[in-house]
Amino acid sequence: MSYSVDMSTAKSRRNQSVAGSFDPSSSSSSTSTSCSVIVPAFRENANLRPLVTRLFQAFASHPSSSEFKDAEVVIVDDNSRDGSEETVAALQSEGYNVRIVVRTTERGLSSAVVRGFREARGQRMLCMDADLQHPPEAVPSLLLALGESKPFVLGTRYAEGVEMDKDWPLHRRIISSGARMLALPLTPASDPMSGFFGITKQKFELAGPVNAQGFKIALDLLVKAHIPANGIAEVPFSFGLRQEGESKLDSKVMIKYLEQLVELYRYKFGTLPLVLALVLLLVVALYVWTTLVYPVLF
Ligand SMILES: Nc1nc2c(ncn2[C@@H]2O[C@H](COP(=O)(O)OP(=O)(O)O[C@H]3O[C@H](CO)[C@@H](O)[C@H](O)[C@@H]3O)[C@@H](O)[C@H]2O)c(=O)[nH]1
Numbered sequence: 001m002s003y004s005v006d007m008s009t010a011k012s013r014r015n016q017s018v019a020g021s022f023d024p025s026s027s028s029s030s031t032s033t034s035c036s037v038i039v040p041a042f043r044e045n046a047n048l049r050p051l052v053t054r055l056f057q058a059f060a061s062h063p064s065s066s067e068f069k070d071a072e073v074v075i076v077d078d079n080s081r082d083g084s085e086e087t088v089a090a091l092q093s094e095g096y097n098v099r100i101v102v103r104t105t106e107r108g109l110s111s112a113v114v115r116g117f118r119e120a121r122g123q124r125m126l127c128m129d130a131d132l133q134h135p136p137e138a139v140p141s142l143l144l145a146l147g148e149s150k151p152f153v154l155g156t157r158y159a160e161g162v163e164m165d166k167d168w169p170l171h172r173r174i175i176s177s178g179a180r181m182l183a184l185p186l187t188p189a190s191d192p193m194s195g196f197f198g199i200t201k202q203k204f205e206l207a208g209p210v211n212a213q214g215f216k217i218a219l220d221l222l223v224k225a226h227i228p229a230n231g232i233a234e235v236p237f238s239f240g241l242r243q244e245g246e247s248k249l250d251s252k253v254m255i256k257y258l259e260q261l262v263e264l265y266r267y268k269f270g271t272l273p274l275v276l277a278l279v280l281l282l283v284v285a286l287y288v289w290t291t292l293v294y295p296v297l298f
């Protein structure tokens with residue numbers, strides 16, 4: 001079950017002045033929406049206001065600001081009850097085109113993103129975290145990179161000139177690199193672990209049934225929407241630190257990722273290569289045990 005708080009009226013549609021600064025008090029009566037930004041959020045109230053205001057400021061000050069005149073932000077919250085709904089209502093009354101879908105019987109990052117993509121009114125859809133690890137200022141370029149020839153855009157942390165924040169913990173770097181390596185045979189994308197990505201509505205609707213468990217929905221869409229290498233626009237960005245609150249990534253999320261990998265390998269290559277890989281792994285493990293570990297221990 002879910003409900004949606006959407007007080008968007010002509011007054012609450014976001015607007016921009018020619019000077020490039022966002023003026024939420026002026027209004028637009030347009031009903032078409034070109035771009036939608038989807039934000040999965042769980043207990044992110046403290047981050048919502050800076051996120052939304054920075055996003056609309058970035059749209060207003062972009063040289064192609066007219067492309068974003070109908071842009072909307074859709075927050076998909078899992079019943080956080082931390083004041084997020086009130087914050088969104090306040091932003092709406094100030095004129096920002098933002099709404100919140102509150103799910104009361106479902107949980108999970110990926111399924112929240114899928115829900116947001118289904119709710120989105122825009123043809124270009126982008127997903128980003130609420131905690132400001134993904135810079136709102138990079139959103140316009142990512143959205144503009146989407147089109148018929150590039151139906152998928154990926155904010156990548158693995159490119160020249162960009163970096164992770166030096167305070168991002170070592171264990172998270174190791175987990176992220178390991179997870180990325182395991183996904184290498186599935187997609188040519190440089191950073192399929194990224195939660196900063198976009199897809200056209202058309203391509204999303206053509207994708208096969210996605211695995212909405214866990215955190216890695218971009219990887220699932222890359223595989224199941226059959227996105228070829230030349231259909232991906234990669235936009236480098238520097239991955240920041242969470243501004244407020246705590247990460248929700250835990251061991252359950254990692255196990256779900258391994259399950260997702262098995263499903264995707266079967267989807268892409270069939271069952272036989274997967275069985276062969278498991279047999280090979282078993283043989284290597286037996287070899288290591290009998291020749292290296294057993295003689296040393298016993
Ligand atoms: N609705 C909803 N949102 C959720 C849930 N769990 C997490 N989120 C939201 O999903 C976003 C990412 O969650 P974090 O808890 O901040 O994740 P992270 O550990 O920082 O992981 C990030 O880095 C990964 C790459 O290393 C990304 O893959 C991932 O998307 C995220 O960006 C945040 O906006 C968070 O509120 C949930 O159960 N429900």
Ligand SMILES: [Mg+2]
Binds near residue numbers: 129
């Ligand atoms: Mg985070």
